[in-house]
Amino acid sequence: MKIIDITVPLSPDLPVYPGDPPFSLEPVARVARGDGANVSRITLGTHAGTHIDVPRHLRDDGASVDQVPLDLLTGKARVLELRDVTAIGRRELAHLPVKGEERIILKTANSRLWSHAGFRDSYASLTPDGARYLAEAGTRLVGIDYLSIGPFGNETEVHRILLDAGILILEGLNLIGVEPGHYELLCLPLKIAGGDGAPARALLRSFARVPAGESSFDPHTTRWPLS
Numbered sequence: 001m002k003i004i005d006i007t008v009p010l011s012p013d014l015p016v017y018p019g020d021p022p023f024s025l026e027p028v029a030r031v032a033r034g035d036g037a038n039v040s041r042i043t044l045g046t047h048a049g050t051h052i053d054v055p056r057h058l059r060d061d062g063a064s065v066d067q068v069p070l071d072l073l074t075g076k077a078r079v080l081e082l083r084d085v086t087a088i089g090r091r092e093l094a095h096l097p098v099k100g101e102e103r104i105i106l107k108t109a110n111s112r113l114w115s116h117a118g119f120r121d122s123y124a125s126l127t128p129d130g131a132r133y134l135a136e137a138g139t140r141l142v143g144i145d146y147l148s149i150g151p152f153g154n155e156t157e158v159h160r161i162l163l164d165a166g167i168l169i170l171e172g173l174n175l176i177g178v179e180p181g182h183y184e185l186l187c188l189p190l191k192i193a194g195g196d197g198a199p200a201r202a203l204l205r206s207f208a209r210v211p212a213g214e215s216s217f218d219p220h221t222t223r224w225p226l227s
Contacts, residue, residue, distance in 0.1 A: 002206040004183075006173045007050040008114055010042075010199065015119045017147045020045040046197040047147070052189045053169035056196040058160055065195035070188075072140055072168050077103035077185035077204070079178055082124065084109070087151070089127040093134070103141040103185050104134065105204075107175040110146035114174055121152040131158045135165035141185075143170035143202075173202060182207060 008014065010023050024043045029035035046065075047053070052073070055062025078101040085092050088106060098104060108124035123146040126134075134142055142149065142162065149169050150158030162169055170187060184205040189198035 004178060004204045004206065006175055006178065006202050006204055007200070008172055008174050010044065010049050013117070014049055015114070015117075015147065016045065016048060018119060020047055023048055044199065046192065046195055046199070047171070048199050050170075050172040050174075050202050051197050051199045052187070053149075053159060053163065053171065053197050054195070055163045056194070058156065058163055062163065065189055065192050065198040068168065068189075073170075073187040073189070073200075074185060075103060077101075077105055077141075077143075077183050079105045079107055079175070079180050079183060079204070081107045081180040083107075086122075086124045087127050087130075088124065089130040090133040093130055093137075098134065098139070099137045101137075102139065103143075104139050105143040105170070105173065105175070105183075105185070106145070106149075107178060107180065108145055110144065111174050111176045113146060119147070123148070123152070125149060125151040125155075126158050126162075127151070128157050128161055131161040131165075135161065135167060139167055141168045141170060143173050143185075145173045145175045147172050170200070170202065178204065 012023055014023050016022050021044065026041045028041050029037060029039040031038055052065065054065050054068055056064040078097065080096050082088055082092060085108065110123045113120045113123060126149050148155050149171055150156065159169065186203040186205060187200050189200035192198045
């Protein structure tokens with residue numbers, strides 16, 4: 001089995017959603033300065049890079065990150081490719097194998113946006129009727145390859161439909177080189193008490209056999225900028 005890292009690296013160059021705090025990494029102690037070890041301070045938002053959205057994101061009484069069952073974030077997932085679609089609605093999803101899949105990951109043209117500096121508001125996204133379709137289909141988690149699953153300027157409605165239906169949202173994925181099909185998703189967010197979201201390390205494990213002598217780990221997202 002091959003493990004594919006679909007996490008974007010946290011870096012000061014990482015695009016952030018407008019209004020969110022940027023990522024920073026500041027040295028606190030350095031061996032080069034005579035300190036006993038290297039220690040750094042990180043500053044970032046709860047929705048930086050690859051991250052999950054939970055009900056607390058929109059409702060003060062909603063479940064927080066530390067209350068989310070991990071079995072929602074690990075297990076069989078289906079990657080669906082919608083390369084030439086910018087508004088993913090009911091009509092688009094109805095032609096794809098969505099029903100019966102608990103975890104859906106939407107691969108769009110968005111992954112190419114990670115190689116551009118700054119935030120791009122023309123990303124592909126889910127429409128409200130697309131969100132309702134996923135809820136009706138029994139989806140428990142949906143992922144997408146940019147910083148928001150909802151359209152720019154009208155993100156809240158899509159988020160609310162999904163989260164109110166008990167669907168976790170996994171955003172900020174890099175799916176370059178990931179073929180459509182079945183995988184095992186392994187997603188572990190930071191355990192932030194009371195968190196409305198959290199950065200996560202997300203991996204896909206392919207069910208295909210790895211040829212002898214070939215590495216079983218694909219670190220294609222550990223470089224920056226992404227290619």
